[in-house]
Amino acid sequence: MKYTLVALAGMSVLASTAQAADLDIQIQNISHGVYFAPLFISAHNQDMYLFKLGEAASPELQAMAEGGNIAGLAEMASAMGADSVENPAQGPMSPGMTVMTSLSTSEGNTWLSVTGMMVPTNDGFVGLNSWEIPTEAGSYEFYLQGYDAGTEANDEIRGSGAPGVPGLPVLPFFDAEVGQNGTGVTTTENNPVVHIHRGSIGDTDMQGGSSDLDSSRHRWLNPVAKVTVTVN
Amino acid sequence: MNVLNNKPMLCLWVCAASLSGCFDGNDNNTAMTPMPQPEPEPLMVSYEVTVDNLTQGQPLSPITLILHSEGTLWEIGQPASVALEKVAESGDNADLLALDMAMASASGEGLTMPGNAQTITINIEDVTNAYLSVAAMLGKSNDAFTGLNAQGLAGLMVGESWTLFTNAYDAGTEANTENMASIGAAGGEGFSEVRDDARNMVTMHPGIVSMDDGLATSALTQEQRFDNPVARIRITRTQ
Numbered sequence: 467m468k469y470t471l472v473a474l475a476g477m478s479v480l481a482s483t484a485q486a487a488d489l490d491i492q493i494q495n496i497s498h499g500v501y502f503a504p505l506f507i508s509a510h511n512q513d514m515y516l517f518k519l520g521e522a523a524s525p526e527l528q529a530m531a532e533g534g535n536i537a538g539l540a541e542m543a544s545a546m547g548a549d550s551v552e553n554p555a556q557g558p559m560s561p562g563m564t565v566m567t568s569l570s571t572s573e574g575n576t577w578l579s580v581t582g583m584m585v586p587t588n589d590g591f592v593g594l595n596s597w598e599i600p601t602e603a604g605s606y607e608f609y610l611q612g613y614d615a616g617t618e619a620n621d622e623i624r625g626s627g628a629p630g631v632p633g634l635p636v637l638p639f640f641d642a643e644v645g646q647n648g649t650g651v652t653t654t655e656n657n658p659v660v661h662i663h664r665g666s667i668g669d670t671d672m673q674g675g676s677s678d679l680d681s682s683r684h685r686w687l688n689p690v691a692k693v694t695v696t697v698n
Numbered sequence: 699m700n701v702l703n704n705k706p707m708l709c710l711w712v713c714a715a716s717l718s719g720c721f722d723g724n725d726n727n728t729a730m731t732p733m734p735q736p737e738p739e740p741l742m743v744s745y746e747v748t749v750d751n752l753t754q755g756q757p758l759s760p761i762t763l764i765l766h767s768e769g770t771l772w773e774i775g776q777p778a779s780v781a782l783e784k785v786a787e788s789g790d791n792a793d794l795l796a797l798d799m800a801m802a803s804a805s806g807e808g809l810t811m812p813g814n815a816q817t818i819t820i821n822i823e824d825v826t827n828a829y830l831s832v833a834a835m836l837g838k839s840n841d842a843f844t845g846l847n848a849q850g851l852a853g854l855m856v857g858e859s860w861t862l863f864t865n866a867y868d869a870g871t872e873a874n875t876e877n878m879a880s881i882g883a884a885g886g887e888g889f890s891e892v893r894d895d896a897r898n899m900v901t902m903h904p905g906i907v908s909m910d911d912g913l914a915t916s917a918l919t920q921e922q923r924f925d926n927p928v929a930r931i932r933i934t935r936t937q
Contacts, residue, residue, distance in 0.1 A: 496774045498868050498901040562775030562899045665905075669912055681913060682874050683896070685904040687866070687926050692774065 487571045487599055490696040491551075493580065494564040495592075496609075497690045499683040501560055501640060502592060503534030503583035504553035506543075509571040514546040515596055516579045517660050523615040525629065527581065527660075531591045531615035533627025533635050534583040549575050558585070558639060571599065580610070584690065586634045586644055586679060588622065589615040590663045592691045605696045609689035614663040621650040622666060622677035634678065643683060645672035662688070740823040744937045745851070747832065749806070750815040750930040752863075755921030757883070758844070758929065759789025759835035761806035763820045765828040769799040770848045772900045778869040780891070782900075785833050786841040786869035788888025794833060801828060809837065819936075827852035832864075832931060837883045838922045840876065841869040841895070842903045844929050851933070859934040863927035866903040870895045876907060876916035884917040902926075 489509070495502050508516065516539055517527050526538030536552055543550045554567035559582075580594040593613045600606060614620070618632065624644065625633005632653075636644050651667055668681030745765075751758050762785065764771070771794070772782055781793035795803045804820040822828060833845035844864045854860060871893045872880065882888025907913040910920040 494775060496902045498870075498897070498904040561897055561901050564775060667911075668907075670914065681907045681911070682876075683904075685907070687902060687905045689865075689902070689926075 485601065486573050487576075487601075488698040489569045489571065489578075489599065490566065490698065491569055492564055492566045492694040494692045495559045495561050495690070496692050497561050497584075497686045499561060500587070500686050500690065501558045501585045502555075502691075503558060503585055504536055505555065505559070505565065505580060505582035506530065506536040506539050506550065506552055507554065507567065507569065507578070507580050508539075508543045508548045508550040509569055509575040509578050509599065510543060510546055510548035511574050512577060512596075514543065514548060514577075516543075516581050517593055517595055517613070517615075519595070519613075519661065520659050522659050523617050528589070528615055528617040528629045530581055531583055531589040532618050532629050532631075534585065535627070536581070539581065547572070547575070558637075578695065580693070584612055584663075586636065586640060586684060587663070587666060588620045588632075588634055589618040591615060594693065599695070600697055603697050605694060607692070607694045610691040610693060611688045612663040612665075612686060612690045614657070614661050616655060616658045616660055619653050619655045620664075620666070621652060622668065622679045623648040623650050624678050643680060645669075645675070645678040645680065647674045648678040649674070649676050651676050741826075742821060742823060742937055743826055744819060744821045744935070745830070746817055746819050746934045746936050747830070748815055748817040748932040748934075749810060749832070749834070750932075751810045751812050751928075752930055753812050753836070753924045753928050755812055755838065755919075756842075756924055756928065757812065757837035758810040759785065759837055760791055760808060761810060761816060761818060761832060761834045762791040762794045762845075763804045763818055764794070764797065764800045764831045765802040765820060765822050765825070766797075766799045766831065766848070767801060767825070767828060771831045771833055771845065772847060772867070774867075774900050774902075776900060777893075777898050778871055778900050782833065782843070783841070783869055783871045783891075784889050785835050786843040787835070787872055787890065788882050789835040789837060790889060791833070801825065806834075810834070830933065834929075836866055836903075836924070836928065838881060838918055839903075839906060840874050840880055841872040842866050843869060846931060849933070851935070854933065854935045856935050856937055859932055861930060861932045864929045864931055865926040866905075866924060866928045868895075868901050868903040870897050870899045870901060874904070874907075876913055876918050878917035881917055886917075
């Protein structure tokens with residue numbers, strides 16, 4: 467009987483902090499020269515996460531970070547009962563662009579996560595890992611860092627967005643910004659876990675050099691995104 | 699229920715009638731002049747703002763402080779005002795100090811060199827819920843600046859201090875060529891109305907590349923490189 471009472475008390479506490487919520491979410495790309503590929507925004511329970519600093523990326527995270535493909539993360543989140551928004555901007559987000567979306571969360575999905583590939587990079591992404599959604603109504607503002615998935619060498623030369631295949635995926639909308647015939651900045655990635663991205667190097671040679679990125683255009687300093695969550 | 703509902707109505711009606719009677723009486727009684735109210739002493743509100751330059755090699759231009767009740771000095775993703783552009787490209791803060799929205803403004807003196815700090819006092823009467831905005835150029839850059847954008851001061855009580863760390867922004871009004879011709883501090887042209895940046899909007903600054911990191915046409919060296927944060931701003935309400 468005692469145990470039952472304790473269990474019931476515990477459940478009531480959980481219930482009061484695990485309520486459903488209506489959220490308005492704004493995410494802005496505040497970088498000077500880097501695009502965001504489709505964002506994946508998810509409100510989920512405590513057992514789920516999209517990435518963890520210091521831990522190896524999941525294959526789903528790798529596909530997002532190397533090629534901008536969020537389908538795997540979306541499928542995983544759906545299987546976990548998460549409430550998610552896929553690609554709210556319906557395309558890439560250029561520097562300065564803000565996307566606004568709404569998310570109704572079910573009971574228990576009190577943790578908010580976001581990922582989106584930063585392009586052009588090898589495996590850079592903007593991320594938010596399990597921010598606890600406040601129960602108090604109000605507007606909450608914070609900033610996000612650029613992460614490195616740790617799954618691909620940052621060679622900074624044209625290549626593929628397929629997981630495990632080297633190089634930068636280059637899409638038509640930013641093709642003209644990216645050089646050619648770079649020899650590659652590096653062939654190794656010695657930190658295989660998710661970490662803060664060291665930034666791109668780039669160079670000044672559009673027809674060679676070590677990097678196909680432009681050192682005056684594609685570098686960034688953290689933070690890279692501004693988030694405003696309004697709890698209604 | 700009806701009685702309960704009618705009671706407040708009745709009361710309001712009676713009050714209104716008695717008030718109107720009272721005003722009528724005053725209007726007709728010229729002997730009853732209103733007592734002159736003594737001017738209330740103005741409440742002097744004073745802030746000391748200390749800005750520490752945390753960079754290795756970026757002098758900060760004369761620091762601008764503005765107290766205002768509405769508006770912002772800039773908005774990420776939107777074009778910079780010409781007043782802000784002048785600060786970001788040349789450090790000239792005359793226009794910013796004279797902004798219409800400023801209820802009070804103050805300027806630091808001269809440059810605040812790396813590793814140094816400057817304390818500036820700004821005063822205002824009777825307003826304790828103003829917004830504080832701060833702006834200064836990172837002197838050896840094309841159009842980098844740092845500052846605070848509409849920091850609300852309502853919660854800052856006398857004797858209290860807040861410390862904030864600020865990032866470097868790019869005004870988006872000039873391409874980051876880093877070459878001598880475009881950087882005032884390197885002997886070139888500072889402010890130019892031409893907006894030749896690829897993106898005419900305020901964003902985070904991508905950092906200085908420098909001649910030491912492969913940008914052969916750069917007038918800047920590794921010393922001018924920086925990372926966020928670039929300044930520490932301590933706000934103390936002294937009265």
